[in-house]
Amino acid sequence: MARNQFASKFGTMAAIAGSAVGLGNIWKFPYVAGQNGGAAFLIIYIVISLLISVPVMLSEFVIGRRGQGNTYRSFINSSGKKAWGTVGAIEIFAGMVILAFYCVVAGWSLEYIIQSIGHGFGGMTYEQMSVTFDDFVNGNRPVLWTLIFLAMNCVILAFGVSKGIERCSKFMIPALFCILLLLAIVSCWQDGWKEGAAFLLKPNWKAVTGQTIIMALGQSFFSLSLGMSAMTTYGSYIQKDQSLVSVSMIVTGATVLMAVLAGLAIFPSVFTYGVEVTSGPNLVFKTLPPLFATLPGGRIVSVLFFILLFFAAITSSFSLLEAGAAYISEEWKVAGKPVTRVWALVILFFTVGALSVICAMSQVSGSTLTILGWSVFDFTDMFTSNFILPLGGIAACVLVGWLMERNVVFNELTSDGQFSAKVSGFFFWLARYVCPIIILFMFINGVRSIERPKAAPAEEIAPVVAPVQSTSVLDVAADEMEVVFDPNRMIEVQGENAAE
Ligand code: PHE
Numbered sequence: 001m002a003r004n005q006f007a008s009k010f011g012t013m014a015a016i017a018g019s020a021v022g023l024g025n026i027w028k029f030p031y032v033a034g035q036n037g038g039a040a041f042l043i044i045y046i047v048i049s050l051l052i053s054v055p056v057m058l059s060e061f062v063i064g065r066r067g068q069g070n071t072y073r074s075f076i077n078s079s080g081k082k083a084w085g086t087v088g089a090i091e092i093f094a095g096m097v098i099l100a101f102y103c104v105v106a107g108w109s110l111e112y113i114i115q116s117i118g119h120g121f122g123g124m125t126y127e128q129m130s131v132t133f134d135d136f137v138n139g140n141r142p143v144l145w146t147l148i149f150l151a152m153n154c155v156i157l158a159f160g161v162s163k164g165i166e167r168c169s170k171f172m173i174p175a176l177f178c179i180l181l182l183l184a185i186v187s188c189w190q191d192g193w194k195e196g197a198a199f200l201l202k203p204n205w206k207a208v209t210g211q212t213i214i215m216a217l218g219q220s221f222f223s224l225s226l227g228m229s230a231m232t233t234y235g236s237y238i239q240k241d242q243s244l245v246s247v248s249m250i251v252t253g254a255t256v257l258m259a260v261l262a263g264l265a266i267f268p269s270v271f272t273y274g275v276e277v278t279s280g281p282n283l284v285f286k287t288l289p290p291l292f293a294t295l296p297g298g299r300i301v302s303v304l305f306f307i308l309l310f311f312a313a314i315t316s317s318f319s320l321l322e323a324g325a326a327y328i329s330e331e332w333k334v335a336g337k338p339v340t341r342v343w344a345l346v347i348l349f350f351t352v353g354a355l356s357v358i359c360a361m362s363q364v365s366g367s368t369l370t371i372l373g374w375s376v377f378d379f380t381d382m383f384t385s386n387f388i389l390p391l392g393g394i395a396a397c398v399l400v401g402w403l404m405e406r407n408v409v410f411n412e413l414t415s416d417g418q419f420s421a422k423v424s425g426f427f428f429w430l431a432r433y434v435c436p437i438i439i440l441f442m443f444i445n446g447v448r449s450i451e452r453p454k455a456a457p458a459e460e461i462a463p464v465v466a467p468v469q470s471t472s473v474l475d476v477a478a479d480e481m482e483v484v485f486d487p488n489r490m491i492e493v494q495g496e497n498a499a500e
Pocket residue numbers: 019020021022023024025098222223224225226228230316317319320
């Protein structure tokens with residue numbers, strides 16, 4: 001039975017880069033990099049990505065392409081043991097949970113596209129933006145947008161892997177790149193351009209500690225969509241004549257490039273107006289919009305920025321939803337008949353949608369939808385980031401490095417001898433020895449750093465810069481801690497050329 005496949009090389013890259021480049025890259029990475037040594041962090045990040053994340057990604061690709069099935073089936077097929085299916089199933093489940101809270105945040109970007117088209121945010125203060133955002137999050141519209149976003153995903157995926165995911169990614173990823181480039185260029189008009197660029201790019205080796213390395217690894221893992229069934233599923237769609245090693249290197253490079261561009265688009269404005277540097281939803285929904293309004297073509301810049309956020313989010317969510325859709329359509333049977341792809345998507349729309357609604361509602365202030373003191377939203381983010389991702393990564397490395405036959409793995413890595421065995425050998429060695437140990441270390445560290453004050457009332461929080469160490473990779477969970485504005489530095493942003 002012929003399985004789905006990506007049709008072209010560029011389409012494969014676009015889809016995989018689409019999964020990788022997401023909200024984490026845009027609102028978290030530049031901030032973390034700036035706070036932790038600028039170019040020094042970037043160098044560490046790239047080295048860590050090459051030494052740890054790329055081998056993990058390759059392992060997931062090998063499992064997927066060799067296994068030729070959804071993540072659950074691929075783990076079984078590649079290992080020859082049914083028990084390994086459990087790892088795949090857990091990853092798929094975690095992916096659906098991530099998708100649920102991802103949809104909530106992506107829904108916010110849809111609201112803000114409309115708002116910036118409607119009136120722009122010129123002349124608004126941070127306080128006004130906060131009130132607007134909090135009112136919005138406390139209302140019903142987030143639920144609606146979340147479901148609209150999920151429905152868009154389902155409709156696009158219903159067209160299939162190459163006609164749906166690949167075709168959209170081929171358009172959205174280059175568009176995303178162009179918008180980022182444009183925003184970075186327009187940002188050069190801001191007086192704080194040099195300061196902004198220096199924050200991100202000036203190396204400060206003093207800021208680098210052991211913790212920095214762990215943080216770089218966690219960020220790189222989430223950013224490259226590892227340990228979450230996304231890359232294993234996409235791996236099963238990569239054609240045999242494509243080099244897995246090149247795909248993973250190019251995607252990693254593109255992801256870093258986009259994250260740096262995002263920083264160059266964002267920080268010049270932040271420094272021009274002397275507002276505190278921050279990350280996460282605070283950055284994109286409260287701080288940035290009025291600052292962007294001061295740029296030439298203010299309102300268009302705002303609209304483009306939220307479109308960018310939307311493209312980044314939807315191409316990432318494709319990979320998660322696809323993992324679920326492939327699983328249901330390939331594994332489930334109703335009355336002896338396989339569930340079709342469309343029905344699988346309908347099932348996912350209702351189940352993931354229900355979870356999304358719970359996540360969205362748990363964000364409402366005073367909500368009782370909590371788990372162990374966290375809001376459901378924050379809990380899912382924290383749990384998947386700290387537990388499932390690293391364990392999924394270790395499992396992939398152990399399976400490929402130790403349990404699968406060496407020549408089978410090499411046949412995949414070199415596409416039956418078409419590509420360099422030396423480079424493949426190097427990555428194989430890393431996956432076998434280095435990755436499991438380092439990731440285990442990251443896992444232990446992540447679990448140990450979990451207990452932190454939860455959802456303290458805003459008045460009790462000292463005005464500090466956003467925490468450098470966060471239990472959430474996406475940075476949503478850390479949001480409540482980020483009451484970051486020093487009133488003395490707070491200035492009203494009066495955008496002269498703000499679009500009215
Ligand atoms: N890589 C995406 C980001 O940076 C998130 C993601 C994680 C997507 C896991 C799919 C799977 O935002």
